[in-house]
Amino acid sequence: MSRSLRFSEKWFRRGLWLIAVVFANFLIGLGGLVVGDLPKVESPVRIEDFIDARQAEAARAAIRQQTRRLKEGEDARARAQLVFEAARNQTQGERDTFANWLATRKVTAQAAQDAELVKRTQALDALKAAERRAEVAVEKLDQANLAARQAQEQAQIRLAELERAAEKQWRDAQQQLELRVFLVRLAFTLPLLALAGWLFVRHRRGKYWPFVWGFIFFALFAFFIELVPYLPSYGGYVRYLVGIVLTLVGGHYAIGALQRYLDRQKAAEALSEAERRQEISYEVAHERLNKGICPGCERPVDLKDGTRNFCMHCGIGLFRPCPACGVRANAFARYCHACGADMTATGHTHAA
Ligand SMILES: [Zn+2]
Ligand SMILES: [Zn+2]
Numbered sequence: 001m002s003r004s005l006r007f008s009e010k011w012f013r014r015g016l017w018l019i020a021v022v023f024a025n026f027l028i029g030l031g032g033l034v035v036g037d038l039p040k041v042e043s044p045v046r047i048e049d050f051i052d053a054r055q056a057e058a059a060r061a062a063i064r065q066q067t068r069r070l071k072e073g074e075d076a077r078a079r080a081q082l083v084f085e086a087a088r089n090q091t092q093g094e095r096d097t098f099a100n101w102l103a104t105r106k107v108t109a110q111a112a113q114d115a116e117l118v119k120r121t122q123a124l125d126a127l128k129a130a131e132r133r134a135e136v137a138v139e140k141l142d143q144a145n146l147a148a149r150q151a152q153e154q155a156q157i158r159l160a161e162l163e164r165a166a167e168k169q170w171r172d173a174q175q176q177l178e179l180r181v182f183l184v185r186l187a188f189t190l191p192l193l194a195l196a197g198w199l200f201v202r203h204r205r206g207k208y209w210p211f212v213w214g215f216i217f218f219a220l221f222a223f224f225i226e227l228v229p230y231l232p233s234y235g236g237y238v239r240y241l242v243g244i245v246l247t248l249v250g251g252h253y254a255i256g257a258l259q260r261y262l263d264r265q266k267a268a269e270a271l272s273e274a275e276r277r278q279e280i281s282y283e284v285a286h287e288r289l290n291k292g293i294c295p296g297c298e299r300p301v302d303l304k305d306g307t308r309n310f311c312m313h314c315g316i317g318l319f320r321p322c323p324a325c326g327v328r329a330n331a332f333a334r335y336c337h338a339c340g341a342d343m344t345a346t347g348h349t350h351a352a
Helices: 007-041 053-108 111-203 209-226 235-270 273-279 282-290
Strands: 319-321 328-330
Touching: 007 111, 007 209, 053 111, 111 209, 111 235, 209 235, 235 273
Parallel strands: none
Antiparallel strands: 319 328
16 A cells, blocks of 8 residues: 555555455445344243243133133122122111101000001011022122132232242343343354454555555454344453453554554654655655655655755755756656656765
8 A cells, every 4th residue: 555646656656445345244234234133043041931831821710710700700799799789778778767657656555456466567577588698698608709819819829920930040040041142143243353464464464455554444343333233241251351452452553563663764754865865666755755854764854945955854866956957856756857857867966
């Protein structure tokens, strides 16, 4: 990935970066599909799988049966209650009539009425007995309903106990499943990341760099973003730990690179002017000059001042007379801008 001043080459390079991004995009899409299909390897676990099916079914059947019984019992009780209330009202009415009749009888005190008294008392007793029977029927239904309710509650408790007993096993199984899914995903994405690291170190400047960079983008995305929804509760640790390790490695590399750059720069400044000039590539020299910095030491220089021919920081020649016509020409030029003579022919770069 050497730099270039050529217009078309710049645009080719931009196009190749676009290819890197597009390549990464398609890889991410494909990776997403593959990862999305992975959980189908494992079937989800249900709490049902850990409950004794026969006992659970028995408890459920009991609940259904008792619920039906209770419903029927409550309907029957409501009907019996109506019967009882009717009987009670009838008794009450009869008792009032009898009391009135008794009061009149005391006033007249006719002996002929004794038979009537007996008959009326008997009728009232019969009504009282019927009322009592209706009341007993209601009480019996109350008892039956209470028994049904208790049986229903017991069946519910039994089912809850079965579920509670199975819950721990179920949770353990679920956690294991999550762990397996996570490890499968990790087994896919971690080697991608390792391969991306190797490609970065070895081939990032190679001829096929757009594909290398596309793959690196894809691997980073797959590991740090696509893995996230599948992380178990502790999965964040994996992500952050790998992130920390990568940052440390990257930081170490960058610090080393800075140190190497400074050492190289120092060593270069110790060389002779001609040797230094040879070290700097044509493209790099002109790119730096365009930015107003010295091609040798990368410090700012004033190129517009017509009297300055050397860098005041490192002493490298910036302008020199053309060997053919003597005009003040760029010391890094291949050909004189005034006469077109080959500037590199003499090899010597001493300004007058
Ligand atoms: Zn300089
Ligand atoms: Zn010339």
